[in-house]
Amino acid sequence: MTPLEQLTASARDLLPPEAVITDAARLRTYECDGLAHYRVTPGLVVIPRDKHQLAAIVRCCAELGVPYVARGAGTGLSGGALPHAEGVLVVTSKMRTIREVRPEDQRAVVEPGVINLDVTRAATPYGYYYAPDPSSQLVCSIGGNVAENSGGAHCLKYGFTTNHVTGVEMVTPDGDLVRLGGDAPDTPGYDLLGAVVGSEGTLGVVTEVTVRLTRLPEHVVTVLAGFDSTDRAGGAVSAIIAAGIVPAAIEMMDALAIEAAEAAVQCHYPPGAGAVLVIELDGSRAEVEAEYDDVVRLCRGNDAFEVRTATDAAERALIWKGRKSAFAAVGRISPDYIVQDGVIPRTALPEVLRRIAELAESSGESGVRVANVFHAGDGNLHPLVLFDDTVHGAGEAAEEVSRAILDLCIEHGGSITGEHGVGADKAAHMPKMFGPDDLDTMQLVRCAFDPAHVSNPGKVFPTPRLCGEAPGRRKGAHPLQEAGLAEVF
Amino acid sequence: MVPDSVDGRVASASERIGTTASIDGVAAGTVVAPTSTDEVAAVLREAAAEQQTVVVQGAGTKLTWGLPPRSADVLLDLSGLDQVVEHAAGDLIATAQAGTPLTVLQAHVGGAGQRLLLDETVPGTTVGGALATNASGPRRLVAGTVRDLLIGVTFVRADGVVARAGGKVVKNVAGYDVGKLLVGSFGTLAVVTEATFRLHPVPPATRWLTAHVASPADAQRLVQSILGAQVVPAAIGVAFSPAGASLSLLLEGRADGVDARVEAARELLPGSAVSDTGPDGWGTYPWDLSATGDDRAVALKLTFRLSGLADVLAATDGFRVTGSAGAGVLYAAVPGEDPAWVAATVARLRAVCAGHGGSVVVVDAPAAVKQAVDVWGPVPGLDLMRRVKDEFDPDHRLAPGRFVGGI
Ligand SMILES: Cc1cc2nc3c(=O)[nH]c(=O)nc-3n(C[C@H](O)[C@H](O)[C@H](O)COP(=O)(O)OP(=O)(O)OC[C@H]3O[C@@H](n4cnc5c(N)ncnc54)[C@H](O)[C@@H]3O)c2cc1C
Numbered sequence: 001m002t003p004l005e006q007l008t009a010s011a012r013d014l015l016p017p018e019a020v021i022t023d024a025a026r027l028r029t030y031e032c033d034g035l036a037h038y039r040v041t042p043g044l045v046v047i048p049r050d051k052h053q054l055a056a057i058v059r060c061c062a063e064l065g066v067p068y069v070a071r072g073a074g075t076g077l078s079g080g081a082l083p084h085a086e087g088v089l090v091v092t093s094k095m096r097t098i099r100e101v102r103p104e105d106q107r108a109v110v111e112p113g114v115i116n117l118d119v120t121r122a123a124t125p126y127g128y129y130y131a132p133d134p135s136s137q138l139v140c141s142i143g144g145n146v147a148e149n150s151g152g153a154h155c156l157k158y159g160f161t162t163n164h165v166t167g168v169e170m171v172t173p174d175g176d177l178v179r180l181g182g183d184a185p186d187t188p189g190y191d192l193l194g195a196v197v198g199s200e201g202t203l204g205v206v207t208e209v210t211v212r213l214t215r216l217p218e219h220v221v222t223v224l225a226g227f228d229s230t231d232r233a234g235g236a237v238s239a240i241i242a243a244g245i246v247p248a249a250i251e252m253m254d255a256l257a258i259e260a261a262e263a264a265v266q267c268h269y270p271p272g273a274g275a276v277l278v279i280e281l282d283g284s285r286a287e288v289e290a291e292y293d294d295v296v297r298l299c300r301g302n303d304a305f306e307v308r309t310a311t312d313a314a315e316r317a318l319i320w321k322g323r324k325s326a327f328a329a330v331g332r333i334s335p336d337y338i339v340q341d342g343v344i345p346r347t348a349l350p351e352v353l354r355r356i357a358e359l360a361e362s363s364g365e366s367g368v369r370v371a372n373v374f375h376a377g378d379g380n381l382h383p384l385v386l387f388d389d390t391v392h393g394a395g396e397a398a399e400e401v402s403r404a405i406l407d408l409c410i411e412h413g414g415s416i417t418g419e420h421g422v423g424a425d426k427a428a429h430m431p432k433m434f435g436p437d438d439l440d441t442m443q444l445v446r447c448a449f450d451p452a453h454v455s456n457p458g459k460v461f462p463t464p465r466l467c468g469e470a471p472g473r474r475k476g477a478h479p480l481q482e483a484g485l486a487e488v489f
Numbered sequence: 490m491v492p493d494s495v496d497g498r499v500a501s502a503s504e505r506i507g508t509t510a511s512i513d514g515v516a517a518g519t520v521v522a523p524t525s526t527d528e529v530a531a532v533l534r535e536a537a538a539e540q541q542t543v544v545v546q547g548a549g550t551k552l553t554w555g556l557p558p559r560s561a562d563v564l565l566d567l568s569g570l571d572q573v574v575e576h577a578a579g580d581l582i583a584t585a586q587a588g589t590p591l592t593v594l595q596a597h598v599g600g601a602g603q604r605l606l607l608d609e610t611v612p613g614t615t616v617g618g619a620l621a622t623n624a625s626g627p628r629r630l631v632a633g634t635v636r637d638l639l640i641g642v643t644f645v646r647a648d649g650v651v652a653r654a655g656g657k658v659v660k661n662v663a664g665y666d667v668g669k670l671l672v673g674s675f676g677t678l679a680v681v682t683e684a685t686f687r688l689h690p691v692p693p694a695t696r697w698l699t700a701h702v703a704s705p706a707d708a709q710r711l712v713q714s715i716l717g718a719q720v721v722p723a724a725i726g727v728a729f730s731p732a733g734a735s736l737s738l739l740l741e742g743r744a745d746g747v748d749a750r751v752e753a754a755r756e757l758l759p760g761s762a763v764s765d766t767g768p769d770g771w772g773t774y775p776w777d778l779s780a781t782g783d784d785r786a787v788a789l790k791l792t793f794r795l796s797g798l799a800d801v802l803a804a805t806d807g808f809r810v811t812g813s814a815g816a817g818v819l820y821a822a823v824p825g826e827d828p829a830w831v832a833a834t835v836a837r838l839r840a841v842c843a844g845h846g847g848s849v850v851v852v853d854a855p856a857a858v859k860q861a862v863d864v865w866g867p868v869p870g871l872d873l874m875r876r877v878k879d880e881f882d883p884d885h886r887l888a889p890g891r892f893v894g895g896i
Contacts, residue, residue: 102794148662149666160662172873180869180870180873184842184845185818187792187848187869188848188850188865189868189871189893192870192874195669195670241581244692283742285749286748287742287743290743291743291746343658343660344658345577345579375660378658378660379659413658414661415662416663418662419660422662430664437652440650441646441652441654441667442664442667444877445665445670446665447880460665
């Protein structure tokens with residue numbers, strides 16, 4: 001029997017029959033995540049009901065040396081949950097219990113398969129919510145959020161997943177259940193939790209997450225401002241930041257992105273706009289009102305030709321509809337597209353947008369266009385590279401443009417990913433952003449958790465590091481001595 | 490054993506400082522004071538070759554925190570790495586060398602109406618010292634601790650290799666967040682030489698409301714009512730001592746907004762005094778910062794769920810206590826004359842905090858107390874921490890013995 005066959009046999013002993021999937025057609029439904037052009041049919045799919053079943057499977061994987069990949073909702077956009085052909089895909093979709101909601105402690109404890117928005121839904125009756133709000137929050141899982149350190153439009157003010165997760169329980173690649181962090185802040189010892197959040201499933205599988213709940217704001221105002229150009233809109237963003245205002249969100253869309261959104265959801269953004277800003281202010285009513293006056297003045301001062309304000313939930317939803325539908329909407333104006341995710345220092349925005357436009361133009365015959373949607377407050381770009389795969393060479397040209405955009409981000413001191421992660425897709429870009437010693441050091445962490453490279457292998461790092469001691473190395477003190485139980489005289 | 494390979498400057502710097510330093514009673518060997526990341530790397534390569542232990546200090550304000558190191562062949566003084574390297578005001582970020590005093594960084598970015606949103610809990614603290622200890626005050630309520638503000642870091646590993654993690658943009662999920670591992674690691678994993686932070690604008694208006702509280706239960710009730718209201722506190726400080734008890738609420742923002750919130754908050758905190766300056770002792774610890782050696786109080790850090798505030802305050806009755814009531818962190822100063830009594834007291838407080846999901850750490854204490862008590866207490870995940878230490882510092886030469894589990 002191959003190791004995978006042995007594992008399959010064990011899985012049937014450990015899990016109920018319906019939780020072990022070996023049927024080829026059903027395995028194929030798990031062949032990709034949200035980045036559908038990477039496809040690998042998993043060797044085996046298991047759907048554990050609880051952490052004990054999950055840990056038992058991982059323990060078997062460890063013993064047999066079979067690689068495994070965790071999968072939440074499969075909405076990831078970097079191929080992070082791309083399965084392993086000779087490995088197991090561990091799906092958390094049956095681990096969806098919200099265990100505790102404790103507003104008095106500002107905490108909720110949830111299983112990893114719980115959908116992001118469901119945490120907010122459970123907390124809202126108490127006047128609280130879960131702040132990180134990826135656009136995919138209706139479908140993505142908290143476990144996936146933890147793995148990707150997901151962000152959202154409101155991260156500008158409230159921070160990312162890593163700032164809102166206070167503890168996890170996880171199965172280590174040895175198959176042990178451990179707790180990192182907890183309800184209270186500053187657990188003594190190394191901040192392993194900080195390293196696990198954003199590690200894309202390469203350090204283990206998270207089985208329970210303790211999140212911070214945030215008080216719902218008293219008042220929310222959403223402003224939609226239309227500008228001639230992205231330069232002018234960018235000027236308004238700079239002015240708002242310079243005025244010391246930190247809005248809950250500042251989102252920008254350019255003309256092509258607006259066109260797509262208009263075609264898809266009829267959001268009725270200001271006609272003829274070369275760019276729009278969606279600016280949201282939240283907090284105490286008095287504070288929001290004071291900021292609102294400044295924001296409107298600063299938009300007008302930067303030649304906004306139209307400024308609309310929404311103060312109730314329905315009006316706000318209308319403004320957000322255009323922005324939130326943007327990724328899917330480009331399907332209306334282009335048969336094929338690539339969603340890119342890169343970060344630049346916000347002040348480099350005008351320059352980088354010009355360069356992106358040049359990149360698209362220089363792709364010539366192939367007809368590649370770029371629609372820009374971004375979290376303007378923190379410089380997180382989501383260029384949508386539009387192309388028609390039936391046009392000869394267009395696919396390659398689009399990929400080239402997409403790659404070149406990442407190079408631009410690096411050239412401007414930014415990052416190759418602000419929220420979608422490295423996954424399978426961008427591992428090859430890592431050496432452009434980090435030197436060999438930087439990557440080597442990150443992999444020291446990997447070696448500490450997963451020296452055998454069984455947890456989501458092949459992701460994040462272009463080349464795995466060999467783990468293990470260099471021969472002839474002198475070790476430190478004996479553990480008994482370190483623990484104060486023995487002394488060396 | 491001065492690493493004279495470092496273009497002469499290290500040697501002269503170490504002469505200037507002398508070699509009589511000691512770290513919490515442990516005599517340091519050579520003191521070296523490099524002024525660049527490359528020089529730090531040279532020192533650490535040399536120390537690796539000679540199998541020397543290395544302890545790092547910034548301004549030395551928290552050098553006695555944790556356990557004393559088992560040895561310190563080299564005391565690496567980073568006060569010469571004191572430059573603010575970059576301040577990109579439009580991007581709300583700044584980069585400073587590890588030895589830069591926090592006040593210097595704050596003055597630098599303050600010119601543009603910005604700040605690193607971190608309390609300077611011990612005057613004189615450097616950037617590197619704040620990182621290594623993850624020290625924080627009540628302002629952590631909104632933006633977290635330095636862990637949450639750090640976006641990029643340059644460091645030198647035990648083997649002398651220079652590496653960096655993160656970057657210069659606030660939003661970045663490329664690779665592991667090694668910076669978070671280094672925060673609060675007490676110099677046991679690597680030597681941070683440069684750090685990049687996200688900044689926040691300095692708000693136009695700042696007000697404190699301070700009110701007396703009758704009891705621990707009263708404090709908890711008030712804190713819960715403030716958190717549940719819409720006054721959006723920037724910090725909630727608490728101070729209990731045999732002389733009295735008070736709660737302080739910090740409100741920050743636009744002048745109009747703050748005025749309206751002060752009005753609302755006064756109803757929540759009846760009889761409160763409103764001030765433009767913080768109450769005495771705001772943002773610092775309840776123990777005497779100038780005391781050294783056996784004169785030190787036992788300095789405790791207690792953490793807990795917010796709903797445990799009353800119980801933890803009741804359990805620390807009779808001690809001087811301050812902290813961040815909105816975040817679930819308190820500090821207590823406990824007399825240190827009787828180590829056995831301290832050990833029993835710490836055990837008692839540990840039981841209370843553990844019952845509320847938290848922990849108690851002995852931040853600092855006289856030598857006899859550190860020997861008698863479990864300074865760090867129980868640490869979940871210790872096995873993984875040891876493995877991380879073994880990867881980063883396989884010979885256990887960086888501040889050996891200072892950290893959890895003898896790391
Ligand atoms: C339309 C659309 C909009 C999006 N908008 C945003 C956005 O605004 N912001 C943003 O940040 N992202 C966004 N995303 C990306 C994606 O939704 C997030 O990355 C999300 O966190 C993935 O969650 P998931 O449950 O789908 O994870 P999956 O795709 O299933 O997995 C993602 C990664 O997490 C790992 N993983 C999953 N569960 C666990 C676990 N329990 N333990 C350890 N590792 C685990 C997987 O191995 C994989 O590496 C968007 C995606 C789509 C399709």
